[in-house]
Structures are given as structure tokens and as C-alpha cells.
Amino acid sequence: MVEQVLFVLLAIITLGSALVVVTNRNLFHAALALMVTFAGVAGVYITLDAGFLAMAQLLVYIGAISILIIFAIMMTRRLMQAVEAPFNSQRWLGLFGAVVTFAILAVVLGRYWSPQPNVNNLVASIDPEILNGSVARLGASFVNPDAYVLPFEVASILLLAALVGAIVVAWPKVEDQS
């Protein structure tokens, strides 16, 4: 019961701040609300016994991506202060599309999808040792040739390429300096 109340609170925080992110006129406030959303998602990870992912979420999303977004907002600030419409002409169509997407997903979840009838009971009776060793197994699978060593290396190259590419793209052009 306590778990369920906690989950509902986390869901309300997450979804409420996500709505602020997509509707607030002030982009800086939207970025701050985005940090709250990320923190709420980290809390959801904790309710799922994924503490490692929750910490990774705090470090990567709140610590890095949010700060990057806030820097980008500040570097383009002159336009941020101008009074301009935050939404384009597709606003209501977009709202309709989002509501339809959610309705389809909810109907499919509610009526047509059931993995195993006892999935919610199985989860409570799981051996705690399996959960305690989950981070160790995750780390081992990242360096195991039979598991994810290739995706892991590809991900590291992707990050390197993306960060070098970001520097190259954002670097001022030579003719701008002269």
C-alpha cells in the first residue's frame, strides 16, 4: 500500500512537471521542470529496485544533459526574452495526436495485452539475492563476449564521435573570427 501511494506521488510529480516542460512559455522554467521530471523518473527506478540506474539517471540526465540544455538556452538567450508564440500552428493537431497515441496504448495495455496472469504475484516472491546481484551481472555482461561487449564498445565510439562532432559543429567558422 505504501509502495503504491509512493508510486502515485512519483507519477504525479513526473507527469505534472513533464506537462510544464511542454507547455511553459518561459524556456528556462521548462528546463528546470525537466530536471524535476528526471528526478521523478529516477524515483520510479528506485521503486523498481534499479538503484544503479537511478544514480546513473541523476548523474547523466540531471547532472549533464539538463545543464547542457540550460547552457544552450542561455547562449541563445536574446531570442528567449523576446515575446514570441511558444506553439506552432499544429498545436491542437499535436494535442490530438498525443491523446490518440495515449488512448491506443492504454486500450492495448488494458484489454489485449497480458504477459502472464501471475506476473504481479511473481515479482513479490523473487529471491532478493537475484536483485542484489543485478548490478554485478550488468557489469559482467558489458565485458562478456557472449553478451554486450560489442554494443558497449560501439556505444563508447558513438559517444566519442558525438562529442567530437558537437565541438566541430559548434566551433565558430574561420571567416566569423576575421
Added chain:
Amino acid sequence: MIPLSWYLLLGAALFSIGIYGVFSRRNAVAILMAVELMLNAVNINLVAFWRYLTPEKSAGMAWAVFVLTVAAAEAAVGLALIISIYRSRDSVIAEDMDLMKN
């Protein structure tokens, strides 16, 4: 215990909010923030399925970590592109970015 479908509904709701943001916002940074919301929704689903269906394997968590990595790369490149376009066009409005239109 929390039913699995609650997590999936939370993920679906967060994803739909992200879709609305991507469709309706004019500012490119706001669109990028909405994309981050959608990636988070996907991650909630991955971790929930991992916890409920295959907690003895590491596939769900491993893919959540990969999504996290790709999201970081996407944010870095996306914001660099936005700053670069802001330099050359003096705008971060998505409709003004029509260099390749004609």
C-alpha cells in the same frame, strides 16, 4: 506490490506528453527537451519489464544504459547544431531552419 501495467501506463503518458511537445513547440531547444521526455518514457518501460519479467537477466538494464548513452550523445549533437544554426541564422525557431527547403 505495484502492478506492471501502472508502470506501462506511466511510460505511455510520458511518451504522449513528449509527442505533444515535439509536435507543438516552435523552439528547437524545447523540441529537444520533449525528445528527452520520450526517451525517459522508453527507459521506464525497459526497466519495468526487466524487473517484472526477467530480473535474473541483465538485458533490460543493459538496454536502459544504452538508451541513456544515446540520449547523452543526441543532446550534445542536437544542442551543438542549434547553437551553430543560431550563429548563422540568428534564430532557434524550428520553422526558420529551412536552409535545405528549396
